[in-house]
Amino acid sequence: MDFSLTDEQNDLVKTLRAVLSRHATSAAVRGAADSEPGFDPGLWRVLTEEVGVASLAIPEEYGGAGVSWFETGLALEALGYYLAPSPLLASAVLAASAILESGNEEAKQRLLPGIAEGSRIAALAWADGRGTWSTSGSGITASAADAAGNPGGDAAAEQWTLTGTATLVLDGGSADTLIAVAVTPDGVGLFEVLDAGSVQRVNTPAVDTTLNFTTMTFSGVPARALLPDAAAALEKIRDIAVVAVSCLQVGTAQRGLDMSVEYSKQRVQFGRPIGSFQALKHRMADMLLQVETARTTAWAAAWSAGTEAADLPERAAAAAAWCSDALDHVASETVQLHGGIAITWEHDAQLVFKRAHATGQLFGQAREHRRRLGVLLGIMPQPAGAAPEQRERVSAVL
Incomplete structure (x- = not known):
């Protein structure tokens, strides 16, 4: 398994970063969040019409680009980095995966093209x-x-x-x-x-x-x-959802790390930039470790989602647990390393911190995903009252 990005995937990431750096500044993000729709419709049009982010995981026969959930994960990672509010997770991941997993051909033909082009949320x-x-x-x-x-x-x-x-x-x-x-x-x-x-x-x-x-x-x-x-389909939809959230968390964690490193070069204490102090270097090195391992875990899960791999449940649970904990750690360190300004409304560190707490609850907390992973791997007992398909999945793993 090779997780180095292809030329096309690198181009997608570069394009997204170029668009978001212009349209998702700190002021623009706050303005979009406070608006009635809760996101910037102009940015959404650019992302869907010019970049095609909503079409990435939708098959070509339904108006999509026909790539995979991995590319959607890359788009969510970029959005997570810029903290930009967007309907991508809700519309092109949650709703689109529900329609795809329903197997209803008429609904897929009728609903997915609008979702792919961004005209339908x-x-x-x-x-x-x-x-x-x-x-x-x-x-x-x-x-x-x-x-x-x-x-x-x-x-x-x-x-x-x-x-x-x-x-x-x-x-x-x-x-x-x-x-x-x-x-x-x-x-x-x-x-x-x-x-x-x-x-x-x-x-x-x-x-x-x-x-x-x-x-x-x-x-x-x-x-x-x-x-x-739809019990079996919901299991797959949940796995896709937690993988998408994990990718979003990786982007936000990278943002927290970059903010902290940049600030450590600018903030002077005792006549030296605080980044020159060994203790802070160690803390930022730990943050880097959290970000890189989270990215590896999220990309592995996104690859499994995009290739319909049998190990998706295990990788999704692992990514959900690890990335939530990683972002929580990075966000806490971001606040600590920025000092008092990090808890002010004007500074973006508080947005990173809040994103960590909010996404850590979406589709289950880290401890729930760790428990599920333990069951799937056969190292924890099956919970009482589990659905038959869950028991069959654990038996297959064992």
């Missing part, structure tokens, strides 16, 4: 009231019934209705296409909301102002079943 309503993303349906309060009102309904029914609540819907406030996870007596399914305008949406403040969350309430909202039995 999609969101996946999944988390329950506790802020957890269950793959088995446990705890999910949104439920589905067929058009006749029968709970669970008929898998072949043309139309269903959704009732209940989904929390922490990423970029749900600006989404015009909604995919929802809802439970039925037969399990958990993926549904396309047919009337997005009838969904009640309430913005949820986040510690990281560059991330936008919405609580959605469904009251008999019409929907179409994309995949009535």
Whole structure:
């Protein structure tokens, strides 16, 4: 396995950095985060129309570039570095992967081209009231019934209705296409909301102002079943999601390291730049180690996602745990090395710190992913009540 970037991948990274360095300055990022959509629509148009970031992992037959989730990870790493708010994670990763994994050919032909070109912003309503993303349906309060009102309904029914609540819907406030996870007596399914305008949406403040969350309430909202039995698909979608978040975290960790190194060259104490002191050199060397190992772990997981490798669950869990801890360490050191200015609103160090805390909760905390990795590797007992497909996966690993 060779993780050196190809010429095309290097060109993608260089282009993204050139665009973001112009359009995602500190002032622009703060302005975009405070705006009504929560991101800069002008920057989003440039990223989608000129760079094609939303199309990277979408197959060519559905209007995409047909590369892989690895290139999407590179784009998210660049966005993470500049702390730029963007619908890329919500629309081109979460919602797009849900549509792709549903296997619904009609929905893929109809929905994915708009997502790929950036004209359609999609969101996946999944988390329950506790802020957890269950793959088995446990705890999910949104439920589905067929058009006749029968709970669970008929898998072949043309139309269903959704009732209940989904929390922490990423970029749900600006989404015009909604995919929802809802439970039925037969399990958990993926549904396309047919009337997005009838969904009640309430913005949820986040510690990281560059991330936008919405609580959605469904009251008999019409929907179409994309995949009535989606437990196995949700496992894959979660793996892709945590890999994407890991790549975002790597970019932010690199930003924290670069900020700290630059500041250590400028800040003078006792007549010397503080970066010349051995103790601080050691701390920044440790930060570099965290960043590089996190990048290696995230890229390995993104490679597995992009190649449909069988080891994706293990690598996704490892990346989610390691990258969350790495960013948490780097963000804390960034604040410490910058001193008092790091906790002021005017300095970007506080954005790095908040990004670490917010993304460390998305799709599970690091300790949860470590526990899952232990189960997958057979070094921890299988949790009680695990879904059958999870038990089969562990058996295969053993």
